[in-house]
Amino acid sequence: MTLTEQIITVGMGILGVHICRVLPFLIFPPNRPIPEYIRYLGKVLPAAMFGMLVIYCYKNVDIFSGFHGFPEFLAGLITLALHLWKKNMFLSMAVGTGLYMFLVQAVFVN
């Protein structure tokens, strides 16, 4: 690939992402009232998106082979339990991530 072709390829990535980010705001500009249906979606979508993101993070787990996702599920459960208990985001993240790193580096080693 020439430099020009490389720049075009990167440009395609920039375009693809930003069209999706900007589109809703172009279709529904602030000076016009947002249709009731879109306002409804704006209210109910976030909860569904948070659910989707959790599953998205677990997409690479194979429950049928290797460690059957044990480190991912254990670290996830501890993160959840700790957060429900202490409600401290920094703490929950640090403990959950630290535990996962320990599990995959020292306990569940291939």
Next chain:
Amino acid sequence: MSEIVSKTPVRDAAKAAFPYSAPMIAGFIFLGIAYGLYMKQLGFGVLFPVFMALLIYAGSVEFIVAAALVAPFSPLNVFLICLMVSGRQIFYGISMLEKYGGHLGKKRWYLITSLVDEAFSLNYMAKIPSHINKGWYMFFVSLYLQIYWVMGAGIGNLFGAMLPFDLKGIEFAMTALFIIIFAENWLKEKSHESSLLGLGITLTSLIIVGKEQFLIPSLLGIWIMLTLSRPKLSSKLKRIE
């Protein structure tokens, strides 16, 4: 009191937003390092990963573009794949139409173009103190996240190979964040239909279609189901309001 505060609304927001974005430093910088290192292994110097992190600013798309850069030239293909992978961003936009509305002025365009998964989650859930300017607070949360990511990409490309410690597993920081955000939202919401739909439809779609293709069917499924249950859910929303 409000007069004293309003003298430096931007600086106050910048200060208040930092601790809220801070839990993401490790995850973003280290994932950025992995990406910068990957670009180096593909034969690119520091400019490519840094500018891609800055201008594309979407982890999965950056990895796709990186792979496309060492494959035969096919711009339309790259464009369509990036469009499909970014489909969920449209749903974030719809969710943020009001929070990122016209009242924020010109800085809303930065918030809109930096609306990554983590910025969406953090800014949607942010409990912003009443004396802090909300627009500037969200602006700085987004800005800090992007700085962490771009720094990671640069550091990874320049020094990634020299790291003395094992980062294996650091990517779990993202999973932890989304579990926390999901839990906080769950505790806050009065009805859990939408949360359960999001979990259930995405999981079903992942099992049926597999991890390469499941995002688009998940988004379509969520959209269709939320539209079908609108009469029921909007009457619940009204009762809560």
